[in-house]
Amino acid sequence: MIYKSYIIEQDFSPLLKNKIFLFYGENEGLKKEFKEIIKKNNPKLDILRHYQDEIIKNKNILIDEVLNDSLFEKNKIIFIEQANDKILNIIEEIIEKIDNEKIYIFSGTLDKRSKIRSYFEKSNHLGITACYPDNEISIRKIIEKRLKDYNGLSPQVMNLILQNTNLDRNKVNNEIDKIQSCFKDKKIDLSKIESILNISENEDFNRLKDEALNGNKVTINKLLADTVFEMENNVYYLNLINQRINKLYEIENLKTDKKLSIELIMPSLKPPIFWKDKPMIVSQSKKWNKNKLQKALIKTFDVEINLKSNSSIRKDLLIKNLIVDLCNVANCP
Numbered sequence: 001m002i003y004k005s006y007i008i009e010q011d012f013s014p015l016l017k018n019k020i021f022l023f024y025g026e027n028e029g030l031k032k033e034f035k036e037i038i039k040k041n042n043p044k045l046d047i048l049r050h051y052q053d054e055i056i057k058n059k060n061i062l063i064d065e066v067l068n069d070s071l072f073e074k075n076k077i078i079f080i081e082q083a084n085d086k087i088l089n090i091i092e093e094i095i096e097k098i099d100n101e102k103i104y105i106f107s108g109t110l111d112k113r114s115k116i117r118s119y120f121e122k123s124n125h126l127g128i129t130a131c132y133p134d135n136e137i138s139i140r141k142i143i144e145k146r147l148k149d150y151n152g153l154s155p156q157v158m159n160l161i162l163q164n165t166n167l168d169r170n171k172v173n174n175e176i177d178k179i180q181s182c183f184k185d186k187k188i189d190l191s192k193i194e195s196i197l198n199i200s201e202n203e204d205f206n207r208l209k210d211e212a213l214n215g216n217k218v219t220i221n222k223l224l225a226d227t228v229f230e231m232e233n234n235v236y237y238l239n240l241i242n243q244r245i246n247k248l249y250e251i252e253n254l255k256t257d258k259k260l261s262i263e264l265i266m267p268s269l270k271p272p273i274f275w276k277d278k279p280m281i282v283s284q285s286k287k288w289n290k291n292k293l294q295k296a297l298i299k300t301f302d303v304e305i306n307l308k309s310n311s312s313i314r315k316d317l318l319i320k321n322l323i324v325d326l327c328n329v330a331n332c333p
Contacts, residue, residue: 001014001018001120001123001124001125001126001128001130002121002129003011003127003128003129004129005030005129005130005131005132005316008034008129009033010281012037012041014100014127015034015038015041015104015127015291016041017100018102018125018126018127019095019101019102019103019125019126019131020091020095020098020102020103020104020105020120020126020127021102021103021104021105021126021127021128022083022104022107022116022117022120022126022128022129023106023128023129023131024103024106024108024110024114024117024128024129024131025107025108025109025110025130025131025133026108026109026131026132026133026271026296027131027132027133027169027271028136028169028170028246029168029169029170029171029172029173030131030134030169031106031131031136032106032170033127033169034131035079035104035106038077038102038104039077040149042077042102045075045076045077045102046075046076046077047076047077047078047079048076048077048078048079048262049078049079049081049298049301050078050079050080050081051080051081051082051294051297052060052080052082052084052086052087053081053082053085053290053291054292054294055080055090055091056086056087057091059090060233062078062090062094063090063094063097064303065078065097065101066094066097066098066101066234067097069262073307075100075101076102077101077102077104077288078101078102078103078104079104079106080103080104080105080106080109081106082106082107082249082253083106083107083116084107084108084110084114084116084253084257084284085114085115085116087105087116088115088116088284089121089258091103091105091116091119092119094228096125098103101324108250108253113223133167133270133271134167134168135167135171136162136167139162139165139167140158140162141171142169142172142173142176143158143161143172143176145280146173146176146180147176147179147188149186150179150183150186150187150188151186151187151188151191152188152190152274154188154190155241156190157188157190159192160193160194160197161175161176161197164197166271166294167276167325168243168271170239170243171239171268171332174235174236175197175328177236178196178197178233178236178237179193179196180207181232182196186229186236191324198322204223204226204227204228205227205229205237205240206240207223207245208220208223208224208227208323209237209240209241209323210244210280210284211223211327212323212324212326212327212330213244213248213284213288213326213327213330214243214280214283214284214287214330215287215289215327215330215331216327217327217331220323220324220327222321223322224320229316229319229320231315231316233307234315234316234318235304235307236308237319238300238303238304238319238322241300241322241326242297242300244281244284245296245297245300246297247273247281248268248281248284248285248293249281249290249293249297251269251281251285252270252285252288252289252290252293253263253290254268255285256290261283262281262282262285262286266278266281266282279319284330287330287331288330292329292330292332295329296326296329297324299326299329300322303318303319303322306318
């Protein structure tokens with residue numbers, strides 16, 4: 001059954017009533033928001049995260065999670081990442097065996113010929129939502145909704161957020177989080193916005209992130225000493241890392257499925273890659289494969305859990321250690 005994404009954003013009950021739900025499309029920020037909605041509305045359930053490739057190599061991973069219920073185990077939520085048509089046979093095999101578990105599948109672009117997309121769209125007991133890229137209108141609505149109680153939300157402030165985020169929902173939400181943290185009296189001061197958005201500091205961290213994913217140990221050792229980590233921006237830093245890893249994963253899938261070179265893939269990516277980032281992404285793509293990218297995403301997921309649940313830990317150290325770990329993974333064979 002097809003659900004429009006804006007309907008799910010307003011009423012998330014379909015996410016709870018369907019045993020298996022598929023999200024597909026290019027809007028990683030929207031998919032992340034749906035994950036947060038699922039987590040928020042199931043606080044007592046364990047959330048397990050698997051990738052399609054590992055399930056295809058050993059389908060018992062998923063079958064065991066569905067069948068191995070006991071009186072001593074809590075019900076589970078299962079996220080399946082980076083999915084496509086290859087997993088459909090396994091989904092068909094387990095669908096009648098699911099009892100109390102919920103499975104949420106996250107895919108990239110699926111065209112109309114996609115078998116898994118067609119299967120979910122025609123089903124009356126499965127849910128599917130397309131996560132299409134945002135446009136300026138939808139991004140403005142997000143900003144207006146989240147800052148509706150703030151004085152000083154002028155066209156200049158709105159445009160600065162838009163210019164600094166390139167219509168990327170993840171980045172928009174990060175910038176709004178910073179504004180809300182800094183203007184606790186709910187009065188936005190235009191003269192302080194540029195410094196709050198940390199445009200120059202963001203560039204410093206972006207360079208650190210890029211050099212780590214490129215495996216440049218000597219450079220990141222120097223940058224780690226020179227880069228200023230703002231404590232309130234640790235989740236934002238993690239999001240920047242995740243965005244790049246997911247982009248590299250998308251590229252790797254296209255290289256595998258369509259047998260295209262990175263140079264031919266780049267122009268087709270959406271949202272488009274900014275011209276100055278292209279050489280670095282090409283270089284990083286040569287360092288990473290699916291297996292290494294999955295390891296990287298597991299590491300970022302663990303860091304995210306610690307950032308949000310462990311109040312006593314030095315959160316900037318979590319990010320710095322993650323940077324070193326990613327650099328080491330990049331250099332693995």
